[in-house]
Amino acid sequence: xxxxxxxxxxxxxxxxxxxxxxxxxxxxxxxxxxxxxxxxxxxxxxxxxxxxxxxxxxxxxxxxxxxxxxxxxxxxxxxxxxxxxxxxxxxxxxxxxxxxxxxxxxxxxxxxxxxxxxxxxxxxxxxxxxxxxxxxxxxxxxxxxxxxxxxxxxxxxxxxxxxxxxxxxxxxxxxxxxxxxxxxxxxxxxxxxxxxxxxxxxxxxxxxxxxxxxxxxxxxxxxxxxxxxxxxxxxxxxxxxxxxxxxxxxxxxxxxxxxxxxxxxxxxxxxxxxxxxxxxxxxxxxxxxxxxxxxxxxxxxxxxxxxxxxxxxxxxxxxxxxxxxxxxxxxxxxxxxxxxxxxxxxxxxxxxxxxxxxxxxxxxxxxxxxxxxxxxxxxxxxxxxxxxxxxxxxxxxxxxxxxxxxxxxxxxxxxxxxxxxxxxxxxxxxxxxxx
Amino acid sequence: xxxxxxxxxxxxxxxxxxxxxxxxxxxxxxxxxxxxxxxxxxxxxxxxxxxxxxxxxxxxxxxxxxxxxxxxxxxxxxxxxxxxxxxxxxxxxxxxxxxxxxxxxxxxxxxxxxxxxxxxxxxxxxxxxxxxxxxxxxxxxxxxxxxxxxxxxxxxxxxxxxxxxxxxxxxxxxxxxxxxxxxxxxxxxxxxxxxxxxxxxxxxxxxxxxxxxxxxxxxxxxxxxxxxxxxxxxxxxxxxxxxxxxxxxxxxxxxxxxxxxxxxxxxxxxxxxxxxxxxxxxxxxxxxxxxxxxxxxxxxxxxxxxxxxxxxxxxxxxxxxxxxxxxxxxxxxxxxxxxxxxxxx
Numbered sequence: 001x002x003x004x005x006x007x008x009x010x011x012x013x014x015x016x017x018x019x020x021x022x023x024x025x026x027x028x029x030x031x032x033x034x035x036x037x038x039x040x041x042x043x044x045x046x047x048x049x050x051x052x053x054x055x056x057x058x059x060x061x062x063x064x065x066x067x068x069x070x071x072x073x074x075x076x077x078x079x080x081x082x083x084x085x086x087x088x089x090x091x092x093x094x095x096x097x098x099x100x101x102x103x104x105x106x107x108x109x110x111x112x113x114x115x116x117x118x119x120x121x122x123x124x125x126x127x128x129x130x131x132x133x134x135x136x137x138x139x140x141x142x143x144x145x146x147x148x149x150x151x152x153x154x155x156x157x158x159x160x161x162x163x164x165x166x167x168x169x170x171x172x173x174x175x176x177x178x179x180x181x182x183x184x185x186x187x188x189x190x191x192x193x194x195x196x197x198x199x200x201x202x203x204x205x206x207x208x209x210x211x212x213x214x215x216x217x218x219x220x221x222x223x224x225x226x227x228x229x230x231x232x233x234x235x236x237x238x239x240x241x242x243x244x245x246x247x248x249x250x251x252x253x254x255x256x257x258x259x260x261x262x263x264x265x266x267x268x269x270x271x272x273x274x275x276x277x278x279x280x281x282x283x284x285x286x287x288x289x290x291x292x293x294x295x296x297x298x299x300x301x302x303x304x305x306x307x308x309x310x311x312x313x314x315x316x317x318x319x320x321x322x323x324x325x326x327x328x329x330x331x332x333x334x335x336x337x338x339x340x341x342x343x344x345x346x347x348x349x350x351x352x353x354x355x356x357x358x359x360x361x362x363x364x365x366x367x368x369x370x371x372x373x374x375x376x377x378x379x380x381x382x383x384x385x386x387x388x389x390x391x392x393x394x395x396x397x398x399x400x401x402x403x404x405x406x407x408x409x410x411x412x413x414x415x416x417x418x419x420x421x422x423x424x425x426x427x428x429x430x431x432x433x434x435x
Numbered sequence: 436x437x438x439x440x441x442x443x444x445x446x447x448x449x450x451x452x453x454x455x456x457x458x459x460x461x462x463x464x465x466x467x468x469x470x471x472x473x474x475x476x477x478x479x480x481x482x483x484x485x486x487x488x489x490x491x492x493x494x495x496x497x498x499x500x501x502x503x504x505x506x507x508x509x510x511x512x513x514x515x516x517x518x519x520x521x522x523x524x525x526x527x528x529x530x531x532x533x534x535x536x537x538x539x540x541x542x543x544x545x546x547x548x549x550x551x552x553x554x555x556x557x558x559x560x561x562x563x564x565x566x567x568x569x570x571x572x573x574x575x576x577x578x579x580x581x582x583x584x585x586x587x588x589x590x591x592x593x594x595x596x597x598x599x600x601x602x603x604x605x606x607x608x609x610x611x612x613x614x615x616x617x618x619x620x621x622x623x624x625x626x627x628x629x630x631x632x633x634x635x636x637x638x639x640x641x642x643x644x645x646x647x648x649x650x651x652x653x654x655x656x657x658x659x660x661x662x663x664x665x666x667x668x669x670x671x672x673x674x675x676x677x678x679x680x681x682x683x684x685x686x687x688x689x690x691x692x693x694x695x696x697x698x699x700x701x702x703x704x705x706x707x708x709x710x711x712x713x714x715x716x717x718x719x720x721x722x723x724x725x726x727x728x729x730x731x732x733x734x735x736x737x738x739x740x741x742x743x744x745x746x747x748x749x750x751x752x753x754x755x756x757x758x759x760x761x762x763x764x765x766x767x768x769x770x771x772x773x774x775x776x777x778x779x780x
Contacts, residue, residue, distance in 0.1 A: 060551065061573065118540065121532060149537035153510060204510055204535055210503035262503035267491055270502055302500070305493035305728040305754075308700070357702060357730070396700070398565065432529050435501050 068114040071428030073174045075107040081418035083408070089132065090379045091408055091416065095191030096129060096173045097180035098420050105130040106422070107173045109141065111430055121146045125172070141172070142195065153204035162195040163256050164214050165276040166294045166318045169193050175433045177314075177352045177360070178390050179404045179420045183368045184346030187380055188292055188320050190226030194278070196254070210262045220254040220280045221247070227290045227322060228254050228280045236283045237290075238342045238373040238381060240326045241334070244283040254280030272298040272435075284337075285327025294320040300435075310357040319347035343371040344381055362390045382411040398426040463600045466512035466539075468523050469496050470752045471579040472549055472588075474761040476516060478614045479592045479607050483600070487512070489530075492753020495728045496522055497569070497700075501529035509534035512545070514599050516592060519550035520576035538599075547595035552587040553578050556681060568698030577750065581682035582622055582661065582765045583637060586615040621762045624659020636662070643669065643688055661765065664773040665689070671776055672718035674711060674743070676725040676734060679750045683768060689776070692718040695725075695733055703733045715741045722775040726750045746775040 077098035081088055085101060092099035096106045106129060113123040125141040144159025162170040168185055170193075185193070198218025205211040221229035226237070229252075233242050247253070256278040263271045274296045282288040295318070302312040322344045329337035346368030354360045366388070370381030390404040402422040409415050462485040467473040473488040480486070487508045489499060496518065499505075509515060509530050517523050531539055531546075538545035555574035563572045578584045593611035597604030619633035627636070631654070639645040646666050649655045658666070665687040672692040673684065677699065684691060693714040697707040714720070715737070723734045723745045734745045748768045752758035758767060 056552070059554065061555070118537070118542075148532055148535070148540060150535060153535050155533070155535050204507065210507040212503070260503075264502070264504050270500075270504075272503070300500070304491060306495065306498070307728050307730050308495065309498045396565075396569075432501060432525055435503065435529070 066114070068112055069429040069431065071111045071426060071430035073107075073109045073111070073424065073426045073430065074105075075109075075174045075422065075424045077104045077106050077179055077420050077422045078102065079418065079420035081416055083413060083416035083418070085132075087413050087416065088418075091410065091413065092180055092418075093183070093186035093191055093380070094173075094181035096127075097191075098422075100132045104132075109172060109174060111428075113431060115148075116145065119147060119149050121148055139192070153206065155202045155204075157200040157202070158198075160195065160197045161200070162193055163189075163216055163218060163254075163278065164200065164258050165189075165194060165256055165278055165292070166274065166320065167272075167296050167298060167316055168318065171434065174424050174426070177350060177362050177392075178364055178388055179402060179422045180388075180406075182318075182346075182348035182350075182364070183366045183384050183386060184318070184320055184348055187344060187346060187368050188227055188322055190224060192224050194227075195224045196220070196222055198253075209264075212258075212260045214256075214258040214260075216256045216258075217250075218254050218256070219247075220252065220282075225254065225280075227278075227282065227292060227324065229283045232283075236288075236326070237324045237344075238326065238340070238370075239378060240284045240337055240340075241329050242283045243285045243327065243329055243331075244281065244288065245286055252281050254278060268303055269299065269301040270435075272296075272300070282324060282326070285329065287325070287339075288327040289325050290322065291325075292320060292322045294318060307357050310354045310359075312354040313351070315349070315351045317347065317349040319345070321345040340373060342373040342381070344375075345369055345371075358394045358396075360390075360392045360394075362388075362392070364388045364390075376411055379410070379412055384408070384410040400424045460600075460602065463513050463596060464511055465514045465516060465596075466508050467516045468499075468527075469518055469579070471585075471761060471764065472516050472518060472592075474752050474758075474764070475549075475579075475585060475589050475614075476592055476596075478761060479589050479610045480596055481606075481610060483603055483606065484596070490751065492749075492751060492758075493727050495726070496751070497525065499523075499526045501526045505530050506533050509539060510536050512536065512539055514545045514547060514595060515539035516547040516549055516595070518576055518579065519548035520555070520573040521571055522576040544595070544598040547592060549588045549591055550576065550578065551591050553584050554587075556685060557678065568696075569700030571699070575678055575681050577679050578682045579751070580680050580765070580768065581686050582618050582762065583686060584682060585761060585765075586611075586618050589614045589618075617762060620660065621766065622660050623662050624657070626659055627654060627657040630654065630657070640686070661769045662687075664769050665776075668773070668776040672720045673722045673724055673776070674715055674720055674737075676723070676729040679726055680724050680748055680768070683765075683772075689772075690718075692720050695723070695737070708733060708737060712737055712740055715743055721778070722746050722772070724748055724772075727754050744775045744778065746771055748772065 079098060080101040083091055088099045098104040098106060108128050110126045116122045122145055124143045127141045128136060128138045131137055140160060142161045144157050144161045147156045150156060164170050168182065169189055196218040198216060200214060200216040202212055202214045205213060223231045229244055230236060236242060258274060258276040260274040265271055276294040278292045280290060282290045298316040300314045324342040326340045326342065328339050348364060348366045350362060350364035352360050352362040366386040369383045375381035386406055386408045388404055388406040390402055392400055392402040394400045404420045406418045462483055465476050465484050465486045467476055467486060467488045469490055470488055470492050473486045476484060476486050489505055490496060515531060517527060537543065540546060558574035559570060559572060563570050589611040593607040596607040619628060623633060623636050636645065639648050646669065649658055669688040672690045674693050674695065675691055676695045678694060681691065693711045695703045695711055697704055720743055723738055723743050725734050725745060725747055727747055738745045747755060748771060749755045749764055752761065752764035758764040
């Protein structure tokens with residue numbers, strides 16, 4: 001018998017005869033009875049409170065140690081075009097754009113991120129895809145550390161990452177609204193976007209409206225820095241030959257900056273404005289320098305009582321200009337190239353309307369052009385326009401099916417029409433994309 | 436002579452400085468994710484806090500965009516209060532991580548998970564994955580529709596405010612206790628609380644014995660508040676679009692015959708709607724509950740077929756109309772629910 005029961009029985013044994021006697025007489029129970037009962041009640045009260053406290057603590061959820069968030073996203077396309085495969089290769093310049101009649105494994109991305117310690121966060125993105133020859137390629141997309149607790153509104157990032165230039169360059173293909181990247185991005189940043197090892201400092205300014213100022217320094221070489229030093233021994237922009245000296249000082253690195261501000265137009269609409277610049281050496285010679293400037297404007301509208309985020313309208317426009325100053329090329333036995341400043345410019349404007357839960361319709365206009373040099377015979381500098389329309393169905397937040405039709409007009413290849421179907425799935429816990 | 440005057444002057448200055456009135460302590464800046472939490476923070480903090488909220492009322496708290504202005508507000512906050520149980524999973528990380536604010540990082544004193552002391556419902560047993568829809572692996576997070584659980588939340592908020600602002604910790608605890616008393620009065624009415632403690636009434640209600648106990652003790656006339664309005668409907672069955680109001684319904688033993696969503700977050704399919712129509716007929720369910728952001732077409736169609744009424748309840752203060760404070764928000768829901776359940780078919 002438990003201690004509790006024993007004390008109850010003992011108390012009752014003490015009290016019962018007196019209580020019985022009192023009941024027989026018809027009067028109130030005597031004082032000893034009342035005191036004994038009161039003591040018993042107090043003991044019960046204390047034990048119950050203790051029990052309740054212990055149960056409340058036991059019922060609290062056990063915390064889970066979350067070391068790593070892991071996710072895998074797969075992006076696949078199928079389709080064709082009136083352009084031939086060779087023409088498609090130059091028209092669809094993006095490294096992850098579908099550029100094959102038939103099926104393309106655009107991008108399978110493994111993302112790992114997590115809190116390293118109270119001061120740092122780590123992010124890692126590995127992509128693998130199958131190129132048009134059927135070869136598997138594996139690329140380190142991004143791998144970097146970000147601080148979480150620097151004072152003064154500062155945040156630093158170190159590692160290998162997309163340059164924060166404009167809105168599209170830092171984003172990943174599986175988050176795009178269209179199957180391929182805009183022409184201007186391919187021209188300015190190459191097939192894989194501008195990314196390189198480096199460091200970036202960002203400052204959240206103490207203004208009432210959100211204003212973020214970023215300063216980045218990165219290496220200038222590699223296939224992902226096509227407007228700058230680019231790939232050694234390979235042709236530079238405008239068909240200029242490679243002649244760059246080895247990187248010697250800090251002036252041989254690429255410096256970029258960005259200012260981005262946001263204005264809440266009302267609780268349902270936001271405007272995001274940005275201005276970016278990138279400055280650095282290019283591979284044409286000792287005095288070869290490139291400067292890229294960009295501006296972007298994004299307007300987003302979504303009603304307060306949106307059904308799982310629908311309906312919404314997003315309109316995003318980005319424009320860029322590049323001045324590629326090429327050094328003189330004077331090597332005996334080879335053709336001579338004079339000093340030259342090649343200008344290229346372009347923009348895209350896309351509007352996406354989520355008209356029904358799980359459905360979006362998008363239209364995009366793409367335009368790019370080159371001045372000086374000989375743009376007309378260069379597929380990467382000639383005048384080019386493209387109109388695209390896409391219809392996407394999201395069975396859930398983690399998958400999508402997209403149908404896109406594009407009509408392309410370029411000086412050298414004339415007009416062509418392409419139709420693509422794209423599929424995406426996302427497994428695991430992937431962080432939310434930038435707003 | 437001069438040095439003594441100078442010394443006297445210095446002493447006088449020091450005395451005056453010491454006697455200057457103590458500066459008013461600055462209000463604690465709190466960022467809450469939902470308006471019900473913001474309302475509770477105001478109840479507990481009073482004028483010692485200045486509250487910002489990521490939502491205004493009609494928004495679906497599962498889906499919020501991490502606007503830059505939210506990140507800015509998080510940067511300035513001393514305390515971040517969230518509903519927890521993965522409700523904010525879609526946007527908490529970009530807002531809190533990029534806020535450059537070490538005070539509100541998870542685990543810090545300024546990060547408050549309001550679900551810490553809440554008794555959870557619908558915690559899944561067994562393995563859970565996305566084939567089950569948008570299942571919440573930690574249970575149903577919409578606990579703030581229940582005024583009894585709100586008392587525990589007020590206590591958690593008071594604890595967090597006390598950690599961030601220890602000088603006024605006692606004041607926050609007292610305010611949470613005062614709110615608990617007001618919540619008890621709104622729940623049962625002042626008359627019966629003078630005779631029976633609220634905790635006893637809550638236990639009886641939880642066991643489904645409150646009605647019969649009141650009758651037995653002859654106290655039926657004294658019950659008031661939400662209990663008086665909804666006790667008569669104990670055992671009634673209703674249909675929800677999504678499990679938003681489960682905690683409020685469960686408090687008063689109003690059962691949920693079916694949800695219009697076949698799985699959480701999946702829109703109603705024609706096959707599933709037929710099942711729900713049959714369930715409504717079998718249970719004689721009088722009401723279909725939805726929020727202001729659930730599309731009305733399917734609930735209206737089902738109501739037309741079965742004769743049940745569609746009721747738009749507030750999932751948080753400000754969803755359906757202006758709510759002065761947390762208890763007004765609950766009162767609006769109780770009133771609408773009682774009217775729908777009591778109306779003749």
